[in-house]
Amino acid sequence: MKHDHYCGRRWNRRELVKKERAAYRARREAEMAKRRFLSTMSHDMRTPLNAILGMTRLAAANLEDHGRVLDCLEKMECSGKALAGLVSDVLEVSNMGRNSLTLKKEVYSIREFMECLGGMMEPAAAAKNQALIMDCRGLNHEIAEFDFMRLNQVMTNLISNAIKFTPEGGVIRVDVTEPEPGREQRARFRFCISDTGTGIGKEFMENLFLTFEREQDGRIDKTGGCGIGMSMAGKLVELMEGRIEVQSTPGQGTSVAVVLDLNVLENGFTSADRETDLIEAMGAHPEFCGKHFLLIEDNELNLEIARELLLGMGAAVDTARDGNEGVECFRKASEYYYDLILTDIHMPVMNGYEAAHVIRSLRNSGRRDASSVPILAMTADAFAEDVRAAKAAGMTSHLAKPLDFFVMKQEISRALDEAGHFVM
Structure with missing residues (x-):
């Protein structure tokens, strides 16, 4: 024993x-x-x-x-x-890892998405004297419902990889096809990126979608890259309920295909159409003439940038350097003087969430516009939980930094319309 x-x-x-x-x-x-x-x-x-x-x-x-x-x-x-x-x-x-990524599906033109993608990636390919070919001839349906930003993230990462690992004078093809007949109002799209680059070794193929992993190979070490592109692409495609197919031969090239099932429309008014209308309207006249905005931002450079963007849209702009100062500006102004408030989140004295909460609470003391004035968060915090936190604080919408002129313009227009302030 x-x-x-x-x-x-x-x-x-x-x-x-x-x-x-x-x-x-x-x-x-x-x-x-x-x-x-x-x-x-x-x-x-x-x-x-x-x-x-x-x-x-x-x-x-x-x-x-x-x-x-x-x-x-x-x-x-x-x-x-x-x-x-x-x-x-x-x-x-x-x-x-926090499972907080969300999709924002809207109606877009696949063809216009590809044209936008090609225009964005062409300079990087041209810098290496590469041919970037975008082909939409395999489309049966042009108008579909998808998250433009998420699909753009996936495709730019994959195309960037193709450019990065393809030598000078190489060829990168991006084809979108519908490989099989779709059901009513539903179709399968295959976005395929093919290159004539270095290819992927069989041993590394198993780790292709692991975060921060890069193949250790003297042929590719000099190209740089932190190894997150494929990992993120895989996660986002999974979020979109699609799949990624990879074929590669070392020394000959790689083919990566993103396969997605999307709702399709025979005819539709796309987001690209709305942006075109927006650009045309901007060229005709400043859209927010006669509107008074309150801008709350503690960083002087960011304040200058945002103020100039808003002035360029025709608005009159008052500024405050922290949440407390912003609250006082609103409190001292006459009712309905401010048509909209834009505020940073991370500020000294009083942050943006607190400022929004205090402004909304002024309705309890008889300030009627405190509950209706649109308040837009303007911050580098751009995750889904940040958007929820802004909503919980009483904010109307959320703008991610760096600020995009057209996105900013659209969100302000939408917020004003929902508040009953119709843009002239």
Whole structure:
């Protein structure tokens, strides 16, 4: 019995040592992956930052050369978008574990979506002397219901990968087809990105959709990238109840297809149509002439940007530097003086949520417009829970930074219409 008991203890000790070693290896691998990620992320963030700072200095040194300044500004914008996209990708991936991503489905033209996508990705392909071919000839239905932003995130990540891992002078094709007959008001779309790049090794294919993983290969290490594009694409396609198909041959190229079942319309008024109308209206006359907006923002640069955008839309703009100052501006103004309030969230003294709550509570003291004035959150916090928090505080809508002129204009128009303030 003693011998059996001793063997049992020795066996348990061996199992314990085995588990401890496995746990140690897992921790070490996780730490190494973290270090690789931080190293790569540092490089990828500093690259566009360096371009932005460098182009700023070049523009300042060549103010009299209009063409040079314009070229610098275009390159700064491109680098800024790349940096913003990188930050968004990291935040999206970190947020996926909380299952808080949502879809916002609207009616769009697939053809116009592809044209927009091609226009956005063409400069990156042209910089490497690559041919970017966008083909919609396989479409049977043009108008469909989908989340434009989420599908755009998926496709830009996949096309960016194709451009990144395809050598100079290569070819990237983006085809959208309907591979099989659809049911009534429902169709299957296949968005396929094919390249003539380095391809993916068989061993790495199993880890393709793991967060922050990149293939360790001398052919591709110099291309950079933090390894989140495929992971995020996979998560978003899963959210859209679709699937991703990958075929690759090392040294010959890769084909990645996104397959989605979407509601379709024979005819429809698309969001792109609405944006076209919006642009035409903007060219005709400033849309918010005669409107008084209150802008609450503690960051001077962000305040200047938002104020100039609003002034460009024709509105009169009062400003406040924190939530408490914003509340006092509203309190001292006559009833219905302000048609709309835009507020940052993270501010000293009183944050945006608190300011919105205080303004709404003024209705209890007889301030009739306190319950109806639209209040828009204007913040870099852009997750689903942030949108819910804004609603819970009494806010009307949510604008994500960096501010998009047309999105901002649409949200303000919608908020004013819902409040009964019709835009002239």
